[in-house]
Structures are given as structure tokens and as C-alpha cells.
Amino acid sequence: DADVTQTPRNRITKTGKRIMLECSQTKGHDRMYWYRQDPGLGLRLIYYSFDVKDINKGEISDGYSVSRQAQAKFSLSLESAIPNQTALYFCATSDPSLGGGHEQFFGPGTRLTVL
Amino acid sequence: GENVEQHPSTLSVQEGDSAVIKCTYSDSASNYFPWYKQELGKRPQLIIDIRSNVGEKKDQRIAVTLNKTAKHFSLHITETQPEDSAVYFCAATMSGGSYIPTFGRGTSLIVHP
Numbered sequence: 497d498a499d500v501t502q503t504p505r506n507r508i509t510k511t512g513k514r515i516m517l518e519c520s521q522t523k524g525h526d527r528m529y530w531y532r533q534d535p536g537l538g539l540r541l542i543y544y545s546f547d548v549k550d551i552n553k554g555e556i557s558d559g560y561s562v563s564r565q566a567q568a569k570f571s572l573s574l575e576s577a578i579p580n581q582t583a584l585y586f587c588a589t590s591d592p593s594l595g596g597g598h599e600q601f602f603g604p605g606t607r608l609t610v611l
Numbered sequence: 612g613e614n615v616e617q618h619p620s621t622l623s624v625q626e627g628d629s630a631v632i633k634c635t636y637s638d639s640a641s642n643y644f645p646w647y648k649q650e651l652g653k654r655p656q657l658i659i660d661i662r663s664n665v666g667e668k669k670d671q672r673i674a675v676t677l678n679k680t681a682k683h684f685s686l687h688i689t690e691t692q693p694e695d696s697a698v699y700f701c702a703a704t705m706s707g708g709s710y711i712p713t714f715g716r717g718t719s720l721i722v723h724p
Contacts, residue, residue, distance in 0.1 A: 536620065536716060538717045544711065586655070592710060598643050598710055598712070599645065599660075600647075600655075600712060602656070605654060
């Protein structure tokens with residue numbers, strides 16, 4: 497089945513380290529997103545990309561950067577990790593041609609801990 | 612931008628009871644309202660949605676209602692079962708724009724056997 501995958505699934509790192517979270521999808525969707533989930537704060541958008549040459553900041557982009565290497569790949573980087581970036585990170589995709597184009601298809605998530 | 616408020620943050624019910632989760636939104640241009648269910652350790656998945664030209668939508672034991680005038684929408688689960696235990700997120704989206712959803716903060720539903 498077509499899917500969204502994320503690597504790594506879990507990562508523990510130290511303050512100041514550079515971290516990259518990777519997302520791949522076999523759904524053939526053009527649109528990809530990175531969200532952060534914190535308890536009690538819901539899902540907050542970090543960055544999104546509507547195609548390979550398009551990158552947009554979301555609600556909470558400070559301290560993060562992204563790279564859209566191909567239609568199927570969207571990476572999130574933390575240049576210098578800090579403890580309050582400890583969270584569950586989700587990648588998602590969507591396709592505007594599918595039934596109104598609104599559904600978000602999420603990856604399994606990456607749990608990041610910054611010590 | 613859009614702001615979505617979701618209540619309650621935690622809801623505890625007995626198996627067989629009904630559960631209601633409520634959301635309000637601020638942007639009258641929003642016209643698509645999905646609900647996602649996230650089971651423990653899993654990814655969020657769409658369970659039901661409603662568009663602004665419809666007041667109510669049902670799918671077996673779940674239903675969603677929308678009041679455009681008041682800018683609020685609700686998820687109703689009847690005859691709750693332990694497998695309904697999860698975190699539920701509402702969202703508001705504007706069609707014809709970027710299709711970017713704004714999510715509520717989530718409701719943790721616990722169904723006691």
C-alpha cells in the first residue's frame with residue numbers, strides 16, 4: 497500500500513547537535529507537511545511544501561529548516577537542537593485532486609528527545 | 612489567521628455512553644471541518660468530515676454537526692466502546708485557498724469498560 501514513512505522513529509540527542517528527520521512517501525502526492533505534536537497543544541505546522549520548488553513557513557518555523565529533495569522526500573532539520581524541541585514530529589501529505597483535497601495522510605511519527 | 616478552540620481536553624465515559632467533543636473556529640471563510648482520531652502510539656487518521664453546505668453527517672456510531680452561524684462544530688460518538696479510546700482532533704480548513712488545516716488542541720477520550 498502507498499504510505500508515508502519517517503526515519504528515525506526515535507532519536508535522543510544533546511543540546512546544540514544538528515538533527516535531520518526524514519520523510520518519504522509513495523502516495524504520489526505533491527503536498528508535504530511537517531507538524532509538531534506536544535501534549536495539550538495539538539498539531540502545529542512547522543513547514544509545508546506544495547511542490548519540489550515550493551517551501552513555506554508554518555506557525556512555528558523558528559529553529560527549523562526543511563529541504564524538499566524530490567517529490568517523495570521532505571526533510572526537517574534542527575540546526576542546533578534545544579530541549580524545548582523535544583516533541584513528537586509528524587510528516588504528512590495531501591493531494592488536492594482527491595475528494596476535495598483536504599485529507600492529511602500522516603506518517604508514523606518521530607519521537608525526538610533533546611537532552 | 613484561523614483559530615480553533617476544542618473542548619474538553621479530557622473526556623471520561625462509561626462503555627455504552629455517548630461522548631460529545633466541541634470545537635469553535637474564528638474564520639468565517641473556513642468551509643471544511645475534518646476530525647482525526649489518534650490511537651495511542653499511532654498516527655492521526657481521518658474519521659469523518661463535514662463541509663459548510665451540510666449541517667450534519669453520520670457514519671455508523673459517529674456523527675458531526677456544524678453551526679455556521681455560531682462557528683462551531685461537534686463530534687458525537689454513540690454507544691462508546693473501549694476501542695474508541697483515543698485522542699481526537701478537530702480542524703478547520705478553507706477550500707479554494709491553501710487547504711492548510713488549523714487543528715484544535717485535542718481531546719483525550721477514555722472509555723471505561
